[in-house]
Amino acid sequence: MAARRRTGTVIDRGRELAADLSQLVAAAPGGPTQASQAPFDGTLVGDVPVCSTHDVDAAVATARSAQQHWAGMPVAERRAVIRRFRELLLGREQDILDLVQAESGKSRLSAFEELADVVLTADYYERTAERYLRPSRRKGAAPVLTRATEYRVPKGVVGVISPWNYPLTLAVSDALPALLAGNGIVLKPDSQTPFTALLMLKLLRRAGLPEDLFQIVTGPGTAIGPALIERVDFLMFTGSSKTGKAVARQCGARLIGFSAELGGKNPMLVLADADHGKAASGAVHACFSNSGQLCVSIERIYAHTDVYDSFLAAFVAEVKGIRIGAGRDWDIGMGSLISEAHVERVDNHVQDALAKGAQLLAGGRRRPDLGPSFYEPTVLAGVTEDMLLAREETFGPVVAVYRAVDDDEAVALANDSDFGLNASVWSARHGETAARKLLTGTVNVNEGYAATWASHDAPIGGMKDSGAGRRHGREGILKYTEPQTIAVQRLLRVAPAAGMSNRAYARIMKGAITLVGRFPRSR
Structure with a gap:
């Protein structure tokens, strides 16, 4: 009540x-x-x-x-x-x-x-x-x-x-x-x-x-x-x-x-040297903020095989602890989706994946007891290429987790997408090196999306099918x-002077052009 x-x-x-x-x-x-x-x-x-x-x-x-x-x-x-x-x-x-x-x-x-x-x-x-x-x-x-x-x-x-x-x-x-x-x-x-x-x-x-x-x-x-x-x-x-x-x-x-x-199908990489606990907490915010209805939210996680099991256990435990609800209570971790129609789309991605063999690790249910458009934060493993969830943007509180044999494979899998909006990398020492290899407009190291989004002096936007142009900065x-150039000419026109032949003008201009080319250029 x-x-x-x-x-x-x-x-x-x-x-x-x-x-x-x-x-x-x-x-x-x-x-x-x-x-x-x-x-x-x-x-x-x-x-x-x-x-x-x-x-x-x-x-x-x-x-x-x-x-x-x-x-x-x-x-x-x-x-x-x-x-x-x-x-x-x-x-x-x-x-x-x-x-x-x-x-x-x-x-x-x-x-x-x-x-x-x-x-x-x-x-x-x-x-x-x-x-x-x-x-x-x-x-x-x-x-x-x-x-x-x-x-x-x-x-x-x-x-x-x-x-x-x-x-x-x-x-x-x-x-x-x-x-x-x-x-x-x-x-x-x-x-x-x-x-x-x-x-x-x-x-x-x-x-x-x-x-x-x-x-x-x-x-x-x-x-x-x-x-x-x-x-x-x-x-x-x-x-x-x-x-x-x-x-x-x-x-x-x-x-x-x-x-x-x-759109985006944004990846998160958990590298071999990542703190799996911090990465798990970061992933919760990166995946389920705004009920996952966020262009830059994470929908794919690639964890190095050395940290996969420990990361996944910590992540699933935190996801199961998310409080879902409505109202002004600041302790509510996730609210409603926008509409029943959108819930239907999100659930369709989940049910398609489950029907084709994916494993449900958390969530996966509508919550009509809370309201008409509530859906649990959901984690899936074993997602394969024949599933809608693999490549289509879900735009909801659903994430697929994958095991990567090494950091290079994690980068390659992250780049294997038509989208290129945002990415996240978790690593103690190699985060920025991996980030430079990712084909996305923004990459957050040891953060999900907020670091780049809140850096208002830096441009943000998408590569590939994720956009054109940039906002911020x-x-x-x-x-x-529109840039407009106004040039004011003094003393001499950029043309032959009165009484000067075109040939003489061309010879003088060639000498001037040659001379300019010999001056050191400013860097």
Whole structure:
């Protein structure tokens, strides 16, 4: 009864917060609506409009008009807005966590990780934006005579399509550097988790962001996603590799920029010299944070044969001790999955593996006693290539553990995938050496995913089918700009002077080019 009361408190508070947010959607009044349901118990969080393509047209046009003024503002004034937004986030911590949990079903700690990430992202780009965006001198065509300067011009209106698994982080963290770079934003959050994004918009406007600059459209991605891509000047997408490729084709046809974080089948390597106890504890967080619904979470573990048995025993024991539940209790280790449909997909991977001979070491069951979308953290061994679990992204609390004959085999097996998003290596002495051999955009040594994700000054993203472009760091803000070179020529043109023959000009230029080539080059 106490657990149900705590769950009800979270959902009730989420419902209260959602009540006045749907009016922020950029939709014409009187249209259809769609329901957002709480994964914890299936009850209604709230209804939001279903936007039409006409609504998308209007949203982009509104943001475009406001963007022109915003781009003309000094970067310092844009920074001040983001700084105030950061303070509002910290001041509304409990409300934000309640709404994130109500919409996504995740644990309190996983919800807090989202809030912390957005605060740190806001802080990083607020402090560094001016440095990244300031004009920079480049070497001109002729020393002294040519002054070349690189400027950074905003793309215009940036479209952001964000998923349900991180309704706070992935709706806002990509928008913040785009705003600081001088762009307008049109965001389409996932239909299952629209209200967290709408609360963020409310706080941004309270922080001083011009009302028209950031627009949110809601509705099915298949209906309004293509319409959004047809109208914006750049697209940031987070989602599956299959959808990402379709989005990339549409962006390519329009010759607009595109950045995407896509799927992963992320490996963890436990090398021969690893501390198996620390590796087991790290694997629990790496595999089951956010109920395994994390693009960078671990779904494959390769343990060196010398430590395989001790690691596996410690890991399975810790997995069996994970507390599953709902509500505000900070001691809950894992929350709900997003929906019953997603539970069905996850369970299908598990049952397919078991039917084909895999061994169940922990979990493997739905938990309807806790709620409609709960599933136990699951560990399997004996997974073979004919199983769905071997290569397809499960995106849930399921991990397969494999024995590797040596460290080199562990690296080779880890690289044998169409995906290349994130990896983890556990080792006392050889972690970084092994990490350099892995074909993934990020590698965490003696950590699962948080070390690279929280290093906001360093770029993150995927190789192979796991994405294109990067978020975070210098790349995470400059991708929202176009480089523009302006060269000012003094005294002499880069052409024959008056009265000079073309042949004489060519001879002089050849001498100058030869002379330049003899000067030592700066490193």
